Amino acid sequence: MKYPCYIDLKQAREVLADMGVQLTERQMKRASETDAQGRRKLPFFIDPIEAKLKIEKGTLVNIYRELQIEAERGIKR
Numbered sequence: 001m002k003y004p005c006y007i008d009l010k011q012a013r014e015v016l017a018d019m020g021v022q023l024t025e026r027q028m029k030r031a032s033e034t035d036a037q038g039r040r041k042l043p044f045f046i047d048p049i050e051a052k053l054k055i056e057k058g059t060l061v062n063i064y065r066e067l068q069i070e071a072e073r074g075i076k077r
Contacts, residue, residue, distance in 0.1 A: 005057040006047070012055055019064060 007015065013028045023031075032044040032053050042060065044053040 006054040007057050007060075008052050008054055009044075012042075012044075012057075012060055015057060015060060016064075019061070021064065 009025075009028050009032060013023055013025070016023055031041040034040055042055060042063065044055045046052070047054045
């Protein structure tokens with residue numbers, strides 16, 4: 001069984017950088033902030049123990065993979 005790996009904003013930014021997605025601290029903060037409807041651009045949640053924003057590493061990577069696959073399906077050949 002594979003256990004989830006929860007990472008904070010800084011670690012999420014590093015994971016994305018390893019994938020070639022360079023974001024500033026401000027861009028990451030904006031992606032984790034809630035909008036007027038209480039939704040976030042990325043599924044960060046507040047860790048109940050540390051009271052810090054966290055995201056599951058696999059989920060973050062999958063979001064980018066799914067967007068890439070969707071973009072590849074949409075190209076004209």
